[in-house]
Amino acid sequence: MTTKDSKIPGATIERIALYSRPLEKFLEQETELISSERLAALCNVNPAQVRKDLSYFGEFGVRGIGYNVRDLLSEIRKILVSDREWKLAIAGVGNMGKALVENVNLLKRGYKFVAAFDSNPERIGKRLPSGLTVQPLTSIGPSKEESGFEIGVITTGPAYAQAAADSFIRAGVRAILNFSAFQVRQPEGCLVENVDFSIKLDDLAYHLSSIRGKK
Amino acid sequence: MTTKDSKIPGATIERIALYSRPLEKFLEQETELISSERLAALCNVNPAQVRKDLSYFGEFGVRGIGYNVRDLLSEIRKILVSDREWKLAIAGVGNMGKALVENVNLLKRGYKFVAAFDSNPERIGKRLPSGLTVQPLTSIGPSKEESGFEIGVITTGPAYAQAAADSFIRAGVRAILNFSAFQVRQPEGCLVENVDFSIKLDDLAYHLSSIRGKK
Numbered sequence: 001m002t003t004k005d006s007k008i009p010g011a012t013i014e015r016i017a018l019y020s021r022p023l024e025k026f027l028e029q030e031t032e033l034i035s036s037e038r039l040a041a042l043c044n045v046n047p048a049q050v051r052k053d054l055s056y057f058g059e060f061g062v063r064g065i066g067y068n069v070r071d072l073l074s075e076i077r078k079i080l081v082s083d084r085e086w087k088l089a090i091a092g093v094g095n096m097g098k099a100l101v102e103n104v105n106l107l108k109r110g111y112k113f114v115a116a117f118d119s120n121p122e123r124i125g126k127r128l129p130s131g132l133t134v135q136p137l138t139s140i141g142p143s144k145e146e147s148g149f150e151i152g153v154i155t156t157g158p159a160y161a162q163a164a165a166d167s168f169i170r171a172g173v174r175a176i177l178n179f180s181a182f183q184v185r186q187p188e189g190c191l192v193e194n195v196d197f198s199i200k201l202d203d204l205a206y207h208l209s210s211i212r213g214k215k
Numbered sequence: 216m217t218t219k220d221s222k223i224p225g226a227t228i229e230r231i232a233l234y235s236r237p238l239e240k241f242l243e244q245e246t247e248l249i250s251s252e253r254l255a256a257l258c259n260v261n262p263a264q265v266r267k268d269l270s271y272f273g274e275f276g277v278r279g280i281g282y283n284v285r286d287l288l289s290e291i292r293k294i295l296v297s298d299r300e301w302k303l304a305i306a307g308v309g310n311m312g313k314a315l316v317e318n319v320n321l322l323k324r325g326y327k328f329v330a331a332f333d334s335n336p337e338r339i340g341k342r343l344p345s346g347l348t349v350q351p352l353t354s355i356g357p358s359k360e361e362s363g364f365e366i367g368v369i370t371t372g373p374a375y376a377q378a379a380a381d382s383f384i385r386a387g388v389r390a391i392l393n394f395s396a397f398q399v400r401q402p403e404g405c406l407v408e409n410v411d412f413s414i415k416l417d418d419l420a421y422h423l424s425s426i427r428g429k430k
Contacts, residue, residue: 096311105396174423197318198320201321201392203232204406207390
């Protein structure tokens, strides 16, 4: 760890990852410098927040000039350990599960699905376009050499989500991304991120109402 | 608007929506009171943040006792205008698009898809399980009575995302939720929320690395 403070809030880490997306484009376009104002605008964050977030990791910027795109991106990648491959398993291969397994953006970023599970007998044994064969949900077991996944992704129906999480945890998984409508319990020593799209829609709906209220 | 401040940050609105999810469960279970500590723990947020967020909307809590679950939820619903139905259109009915259109959680929360578009000739004219018939992406036009959508959701491939956004905006849509890997430009007067799952994975991967680094 090269950080000044090991207690970096989760929200900061998510924003740091967010900042890296436009920086990648600037690097491709060979843009050398970027101001915190421009980076902030591209990420819908305020500039003071950008400066505060980056200050956790040391001094990157030059006052009045901005950040060096290449250096900043390289530091962010070190922070996020995004120079390695992470192995993922998915529980639930309905539409959502298939969308994730086939998502080229995730693969490009080093997130590779190495195992797929489902409880539906009609899906078990089927081969996904990515080449994975769907295994029974009940067969999630202690990680084997060839399927040594580190992150479990849950896209089952709500009724199967906790069982899938429990199986992942028994298998030694310490990080879970949960897309199901069921809020999975977070056990000691395991990280659970719940993803709920309706929260993003609530945010949009709130702002739409505000705009109309002002008319 | 009953809020103390019309400039409520987007992140606060998202957290307010997040708080409502466990509150709904407590209301079902007829729990009367909840502390900011308990609510914070359930949402992976710190208690001071919960108190600060709720303070934007007035005084809900009683010091040392907590919040009345029913009152707090009712106020949050008023704030989020979540007592009405919102009409959505989707562009792109691959796996991700289908997962969203068929998501019962969204429908339960008042988000109803009333139109579906795609650029793939094999998909156009097909009927989705929800009853919608897929229309050509090029036919997104000024909102008609029967398909008067207010929020556009983009689940196309990156190459079609900006065109879909432009069509939605020409059709009078003022809020877009973008799941494509392409970062859609945010034009004046239209809200764009980009959803990128890899950011959640970056966050999990960072924390996994930190845990291992400490061993």
